[in-house]
Amino acid sequence: MKIGFVVNDTKTEEAAFTTTRLAHDAHNKGHEAFLIGVGDLAYDTDESVRARALHAPAGKKYKTTESYLAALRGKTGARTRVTVDDLDVLMLRNVPSDDYMKRPWAATVAAEFGRVAMRHGVIVVNDPNGLAKAASKMYFQLFPEEVRPRTLITRDRDEIKAFAKEEGRCVLKPMQGSGGASVFLIEKSDIPNLNQMIDAVSRDGYVIAQEYLPAAEEGDTRLFVMNGRPLRVKGKYAAFRRLRSGGDMRSNIHAGGKLAPAEINDTALQIAEIVLPKLVQDGMFLVGLDIVGDKLMEINVFSPGGLGSAQKFTKINFSSYVINALERKVDYMRYYGRNFDNVDMCTL
Numbered sequence: 001m002k003i004g005f006v007v008n009d010t011k012t013e014e015a016a017f018t019t020t021r022l023a024h025d026a027h028n029k030g031h032e033a034f035l036i037g038v039g040d041l042a043y044d045t046d047e048s049v050r051a052r053a054l055h056a057p058a059g060k061k062y063k064t065t066e067s068y069l070a071a072l073r074g075k076t077g078a079r080t081r082v083t084v085d086d087l088d089v090l091m092l093r094n095v096p097s098d099d100y101m102k103r104p105w106a107a108t109v110a111a112e113f114g115r116v117a118m119r120h121g122v123i124v125v126n127d128p129n130g131l132a133k134a135a136s137k138m139y140f141q142l143f144p145e146e147v148r149p150r151t152l153i154t155r156d157r158d159e160i161k162a163f164a165k166e167e168g169r170c171v172l173k174p175m176q177g178s179g180g181a182s183v184f185l186i187e188k189s190d191i192p193n194l195n196q197m198i199d200a201v202s203r204d205g206y207v208i209a210q211e212y213l214p215a216a217e218e219g220d221t222r223l224f225v226m227n228g229r230p231l232r233v234k235g236k237y238a239a240f241r242r243l244r245s246g247g248d249m250r251s252n253i254h255a256g257g258k259l260a261p262a263e264i265n266d267t268a269l270q271i272a273e274i275v276l277p278k279l280v281q282d283g284m285f286l287v288g289l290d291i292v293g294d295k296l297m298e299i300n301v302f303s304p305g306g307l308g309s310a311q312k313f314t315k316i317n318f319s320s321y322v323i324n325a326l327e328r329k330v331d332y333m334r335y336y337g338r339n340f341d342n343v344d345m346c347t348l
Contacts, residue, residue, distance in 0.1 A: 001026075001088040001330045004034040006041070006110045007303075008094045010054055010072075015065040018307045019093040021319040024068040028061045029323060034082055035072060038094050038106045041084070041113045049084040049117050084113070085120040088330045092126060093303045096135060100176050101204070108135070121338025123329050126301055127283025127346045134282070134301045137175045137208060143278055147271050147296045150211035157198055163209045164191050172197055175206040185212065215293030219243035221262045222306050223272065224318065225287045226325060228280040228347045230264070230272050231318060237264045238318040240309040261313035267294050275299065283346035286322060 005023050007013055013020055013035065026033040034053035041051045054072045062068035071077050084090060092110045099106040114128040133139055141151065152163045153175060164170050164186050173183040184197045201207045224231040224238035231238035239262040268291050275296070279287055288304025290297045307318045329345055 001327060002032045002034070002086065003089040003091065003326065004036050004051065004053065004082065004084060004087050005091050006036045006038060006094050006114075008038055008098050008106070010035050010037045010040070013069065015069050016308055018305045018319070019091075019303065020065050020069055021308055022091070022093075022322060024062060024065045025317070025319045025323050026326075027056055027068065029320075029327075031323070032058070034087075036082075036084075038099070038109050041109060043113070043116065049113055051082055051084050052079060053082045054079055055082075084117050085122060087117070087122050088333070089123045089125065089326050090114055090117055091326075092124065092128065092131060095303045097176055097302075108132070118342045121333060121340075123326070123333060123345050124342055125283075125285035125326070125346050126287075127285075127343050130282030130284055130343070130346075131301060134299075137173075137298075139301075140296075140299060143275055143296070143299070147274050149213055149295050149297070152209040153206055154209070155202055155206055157195070160198055160207055160209050161191065161194055164194060167209075167211055169212040171208075171210045171212055172201050173208050173210070174201050174204055175208055176204060213292045213295055213297070215295075216297070217244070219257065219260070219292075220297055221264070221268060221291045222304075222309075223262070223264060223268055223289045223291060224304060224307065224310065225272055225275075225279065225284075225289055226322060227285065228276045230269065231321070233314075233316050233318060233321050236314040236316055237262070238307060238310040238314075238316075239264055239268075240306060240313055259309050259312070271296060280347045281343075283343035285325075285346045 003026050005019050007019055023033045023035055034055045036051045036053045044050050055078055056068060056071040057076050062071060092114055094110045096107040111128040111131045114124040118124050152159060154160060168188050170186050172186055182201050198207060219242050221239060221241050241260040241262045242257040243260050244257060271291060272289060284301050286304060288300035311317055329348060332348060333340055
């Protein structure tokens with residue numbers, strides 16, 4: 001099959017990234033894999049979607065993601081103009097929030113071009129219309145309250161203070177953004193001096209004030225969901241734990257968090273079962289659920305990372321099974337003459 005992977009910028013991709021792992025596995029399986037930056041997409045005068053893309057030489061396998069990425073960018077790699085409409089699969093792996101401040105024009109581009117590519121029977125995952133609904137953290141509030149912390153979303157300073165006083169301990173974070181940026185843990189002692197923290201968070205938009213979950217002291221669990229179901233291979237789940245480092249309340253790896261193996265219990269599986277209908281309805285093929293205790297902290301639908309971390313603890317290359325799932329979707333589309341609803345295909 002021909003598969004394109006859309007990222008924020010091909011120059012900033014790293015060998016450890018999940019997108020690189022997926023492209024590497026697709027290439028080694030004999031598929032044509034293309035790496036495309038958001039700014040490399042184009043809508044041509046003949047009404048076709050095209051893109052400047054990187055791809056490694058066909059017929060050669062690479063032992064590591066490092067050697068594969070070097071080949072993509074090196075003299076043996078090719079930068080070619082590919083017709084996106086001729087691809088079998090277009091996988092949207094860019095993170096809009098990473099472009100929200102410095103490149104606002106890039107935040108929605110991938111989904112917009114993906115929506116056009118769907119007209120010609122390209123399987124676009126995750127579904128562009130579903131991703132448009134998830135453009136901010138407000139999307140999280142559309143899931144059942146059983147799996148969410150108690151939450152207030154506002155720009156009203158007095159409402160935030162009242163929520164913090166009522167909770168006693170809560171978390172403040174921006175509605176836009178990712179990676180633990182501008183996230184504050186508010187204690188009772190902080191309430192008299194809350195204005196400065198509210199100013200820092202509200203500078204770029206709405207503020208999310210959220211119930212603090214004591215189980216967060218133990219970090220969180222990232223569980224991958226594919227086709228609406230927890231990704232499980234040979235009895236092992238694609239999952240890992242992220243533990244806090246020192247006094248930092250954030251468990252994100254680039255915020256100092258540490259990795260650990262995950263044990264997926266009935267509570268985590270029940271959470272996955274509760275969110276399943278919504279994920280399927282919105283055409284979310286590959287998703288990362290961030291679980292704390294019996295609640296979800298976040299649902300990552302844009303570019304869930306960490307398949308390599310899950311592989312580290314389970315010794316299973318989950319990326320290969322993701323590519324296998326896409327292969328089956330391409331076969332289905334071929335059987336039906338590329339005439340199938342994209343939302344249904346995303347989670348079939």
